[in-house]
Amino acid sequence: MPVSREIHLVARPNGMPRPEDFALVETSVGDAGDGQVLVQNLYMSVDPAMRPRLTAGQDLNVPMMGGALGRVVQSKNPDFAVGDIVTNRSGFREYFVSAGKDLSKLAADPDLSLTTYMHAMGMTGFTAYGGLLHIGQLKDGEQVFVSTAAGAVGSVAAQIAKIKGCYVVGSTGSADKAAWLKDEVGLDAVINYKEAPIRQALQDATPKGIDVYFDNVGGDHLEAALRRMNTLGRIPVCGFISGYNSGHSPVSNLSNIIYSRVMLRGFVGTDFPHLHGQFLSDMAGWLKDGKVKYQETVLDGIANAPSALIGLMQGANTGKMLVKLAA
Amino acid sequence: MPVSREIHLVARPNGMPRPEDFALVETSVGDAGDGQVLVQNLYMSVDPAMRPRLTAGQDLNVPMMGGALGRVVQSKNPDFAVGDIVTNRSGFREYFVSAGKDLSKLAADPDLSLTTYMHAMGMTGFTAYGGLLHIGQLKDGEQVFVSTAAGAVGSVAAQIAKIKGCYVVGSTGSADKAAWLKDEVGLDAVINYKEAPIRQALQDATPKGIDVYFDNVGGDHLEAALRRMNTLGRIPVCGFISGYNSGHSPVSNLSNIIYSRVMLRGFVGTDFPHLHGQFLSDMAGWLKDGKVKYQETVLDGIANAPSALIGLMQGANTGKMLVKLAA
Structure with a gap:
């Protein structure tokens, strides 16, 4: 029953978000029950599109939503094994329990960095x-x-x-x-x-x-x-x-x-699902050939997630802004 | 060799056009030469889209451009006979000579008013x-x-x-x-x-x-x-x-x-020429069935063309704004 730290939105920003609009909250996460998995997030994403949700869409005083990449650490769901890497929308927290419907197993290409699935491949x-x-x-x-x-x-x-x-x-x-x-x-x-x-x-x-x-x-x-x-x-x-x-x-x-x-x-990135297979194939090739280059700014630890989001709005990042939550 | 009156733009309006931005000019139009026709305009159109052309696009001190419906009154061009009704872009003038390339012969439906070809059918x-x-x-x-x-x-x-x-x-x-x-x-x-x-x-x-x-x-x-x-x-x-x-x-x-x-x-009305045949058929049916109703405001005489254009900008028209140039 791990202790998980998570980020809540506690006040709606007026203009540029401030550190005090967010709170770091420590909570206990239960073990995986029947049909469930326990996921430890490894990386979470910070995106410009998160800003409008702070004004409307993101509830106050609950963990914020956002894309993340995690590892299954307990499984009582036959579709997932311990060690599986899963993409999810439950960023801004270290651990969470899921019935699996909100998770996608990632078959990462071993020749690509895992973090590319948070940006160029994601x-x-x-x-x-x-x-x-x-x-x-x-x-x-x-x-x-x-x-x-x-x-x-x-x-x-x-x-x-x-x-x-x-x-x-x-x-x-x-x-x-x-x-x-x-x-x-x-x-x-x-x-x-x-x-x-x-x-x-x-x-x-x-x-x-x-x-x-x-x-x-x-x-x-x-x-x-x-x-x-x-x-x-x-x-x-x-x-x-x-x-x-x-x-x-x-x-x-x-x-x-x-x-x-x-x-x-x-448009949003979910408007053309029929292209996803072709995209993964094209992009993996371009990355390996060096035709698509990328930069990353990786902040360390969940406590830095609000700074990452505010920094993104101020242009403090170089390339994709990520927060590393675990090794 | 008829005398034709025509409207020139003589000053570029700053904001709402004023009567003094236009001039009524009397000119002599030659007879039709070999390969040419002489056209007498019957009706001319006044459209909101003319306004931006007054700022840029319409030359000064020449007859203004605009959609019109005319009748061939002399022809030395085998493609046209005296009495043919032709649509043209040479509005704002009573007569003009053309080699025919800028004219389209109109096969008007006898059950529809000729003026419908200036709006609903046009x-x-x-x-x-x-x-x-x-x-x-x-x-x-x-x-x-x-x-x-x-x-x-x-x-x-x-x-x-x-x-x-x-x-x-x-x-x-x-x-x-x-x-x-x-x-x-x-x-x-x-x-x-x-x-x-x-x-x-x-x-x-x-x-x-x-x-x-x-x-x-x-x-x-x-x-x-x-x-x-x-x-x-x-x-x-x-x-x-x-x-x-x-x-x-x-x-x-x-x-x-x-x-x-x-x-x-x-978009502009020339973006979908492949639909024009179907349009003419659909619209003629709708007009005859009374499913498409219309209103017209018809001012009389070329001298009223500037007033028609200014009035259109001020909402003085009811439905399509036309100027009748000849019976």
Whole structure:
């Protein structure tokens, strides 16, 4: 009957979340009963999409929800054996008991790091893959812009576009990230939006316009892209991080979509399950060939989960933000 | 060699166009030469989409462009006979000479008024048809909202949705138009946005949310609709009249499209030519059966064309705004 530490949301943030909006709570978790398993989480994910749930969706004073990777440490369920690695939505806690329906067994490729299943091989990678190829209907050789291009989703989207022979412009908010995108990832142009106004910089970087804008930001980035969209362009809208903390992020030139007949489409990573098998196969190959590179920021211990989430909002991470809960 | 009067744009309007931005110019038009026809325009169209072209696109001090219906009065082109009715983009003038490539012969249905080919049977009707059924992928029985539902495009879109068994809410800006939509057209709910804030009124009128929003307005109407969109909803964006004169019309809650996975797609009436034959057949039947009703505002004489355009921007028209140039 292990002691588990878990993170509760105890106050709804107004604007940027603060450490005191969260509490670290120690609790006892029962042993696995008949049909149940006891899971120890190894890694948990911290994602921009968690921010709107703090305002509405995440209950107060209960463990927060979030993607995690765990190991089965007790099993009274015939579908799971001790040692199985399982993905789950019960992050922000060290241990939990499950009847198994909320768990997916992971057959991890031994040639890949386990943490890649938390980003490039996981939901953020699949979101980038389906968002670009299915929602965005990317064609080889097109003109592509990706915002937050050094982030977990954006970096995969930008690299898939490069693999497809596209001209790819990425935006990011620090010199380090810009250097990684330019020198390591090999994007065609990189914009540090903290150094140059995004509108002019994007115009300069897209002499042939934009066919697909993979949008993680909304707001000023979307306005800048709307000025540059080519006829029949597509904008898969994956995130609106510009508005998550301020509550709104107005877009003043949406009417541009009419004459260029541009499509915007909001989506989430569960919108294209039929592509998942192909994605796992493609991405494993790209990772092993070094065609998709990644960065990780791993904080240690459940007590750091609130800092990880706040840091993510402030751009403190390099690549995918993870919290390691156990070895 | 007839004398033709024509309308020139002589100054670019800043905000609402004024009469002095236009000039009535008298000119001599030559007779038809070899391969040419001389066309006398009978009716010309005035459309909201003309407004952005006044800011950019329409040259100064030349006859303005716009849809018109004319009659061939001289022909030295074997493809045309005197008396042929032709649609053309050379509105805002009484006569013009053409080599024929910019003319389409109209085989008008004798059971329909010729003017229906300027709206329900013409480009505005086709825009509504393709926008709703092709871009908006309307399914029978869905929840539909149409803005400027008494306008030339909106009224057709709203009535097609009714024909398809949908629950249809329309917005309009006057009590007379609201009464027509409610009593004659038979919409399920009508919002007069000058009497009630659109946001609350739309919420009250859409208890089952919105599956398809046919957007002619943008701005506050689009914001109100984005709050009510159902999962996988579609927003065909046909016009943004809210921003045509002010130059911008910010939308602050576009991030709503992510979790509901809503699609917005700008389009124009030339995006679905493959549907045109089916449209003409469907629409002729609906008009003859009285399932699509229409209203027209017809001003008399080319000198009234600027007033017609300004009046359209101010909501002075009832239904399609036309100018009659000859009998």
